[in-house]
Amino acid sequence: MGTVSEELKGLKGATFANPRQKGEYDAEGNACMTFDELEKWLVLMFARYHRAVHSGIGTTPLTKWREGILGTREKIGRGLPPIRTDAEKVRIDFMPYEDRTIQDYGVAIAGIHYFHDILRPWVNARDPKDSKRTRQFRFRYDPSDMSVLYFFDPDLKRYFAIDTFQILIRRRR
Incomplete structure (x- = not known):
């Protein structure tokens, strides 16, 4: 969640890590997005993250996931997990x-x-x-x-x- 935290800090209207740092800062008055807009922003941020090369794994998280599910020439994949039928x-x-x-x-x-x-x-x-x-x-x-x-x-x-x-x-x- 460090990546999400860092991305959020860069947004206009971001708040602080704790109430003492916040002081008299008007978080609501300085907000730059509605909850719906924030939700869309998060979806796009995660989509970018999964397609960007990650220094710890030397590839994209999406590629690593595909390798784990489908396998590679050297390693058999796990296959797709069972689909949950109870969506609710x-x-x-x-x-x-x-x-x-x-x-x-x-x-x-x-x-x-x-x-x-x-x-x-x-x-x-x-x-x-x-x-x-x-x-x-x-x-x-x-x-x-x-x-x-x-x-x-x-x-x-x-x-x-x-x-x-x-x-x-x-x-x-």
Whole structure:
């Protein structure tokens, strides 16, 4: 991630490494891109990176990947990995997450409350490794759409979509 960090530092409106360095700098006021524009910029930056010769491997990362998958004259390739058929699970797996305990009201992340009946059995659940502690559960979310959390049920080994409490209240009206 050093390459990404260095590239980001060169952007107009870049912030600092820590809050002390930032001081009174108005990061929002000096921003030069929206989140959508930043996402596009990152895609292009990674595309360039994978096609540029890397000093540590003496070739491009894309060439090295192809050699690993397809092989070379000297070495047999590994072949393509199996294709995941559950696209939604893959999408959720790559989302950021927060580990939280589940309370009577459900769970709160970023000041937003979420609840679903699937959470009820886990309210105030004890940690299986330390019964003195309340168990934490993984909740994934899409930062661009905080109306839904994804709760991973450790017994059922699957994700459940959990709506915000505000949406539940609106539905009942």
